[in-house]
Amino acid sequence: MAYVDRLTKDYRTTFGTAAGKHVLMDLYGHCHGKDTTFPPGTDSHGLALNEGKRWAYLRIMGFLSTEDDAAREAWAEHMNERRIEEEHNK
Numbered sequence: 001m002a003y004v005d006r007l008t009k010d011y012r013t014t015f016g017t018a019a020g021k022h023v024l025m026d027l028y029g030h031c032h033g034k035d036t037t038f039p040p041g042t043d044s045h046g047l048a049l050n051e052g053k054r055w056a057y058l059r060i061m062g063f064l065s066t067e068d069d070a071a072r073e074a075w076a077e078h079m080n081e082r083r084i085e086e087e088h089n090k
Helices: 003-015 017-029 044-064 069-086
Strands: none
Touching: 003 017, 003 044, 017 044, 017 069
């Protein structure tokens, strides 16, 4: 098995679990998977930092062969589950 094939399989194994999906949604929210990396007031250093975070997230998504629409749907589901859990724990 070629290295990239093994690596792709390992990414899918890691992020295919419930815990992996939970972590992936955290990365989606914090690594600019869902929004622009250049919000108002960001300087060039902030933009570079944001682009670096986004690059890491997009690398993972590339190995998982996940399209943006699927990630957005998973994010909406994740946030709904989070809202329900937080309301339940009040």
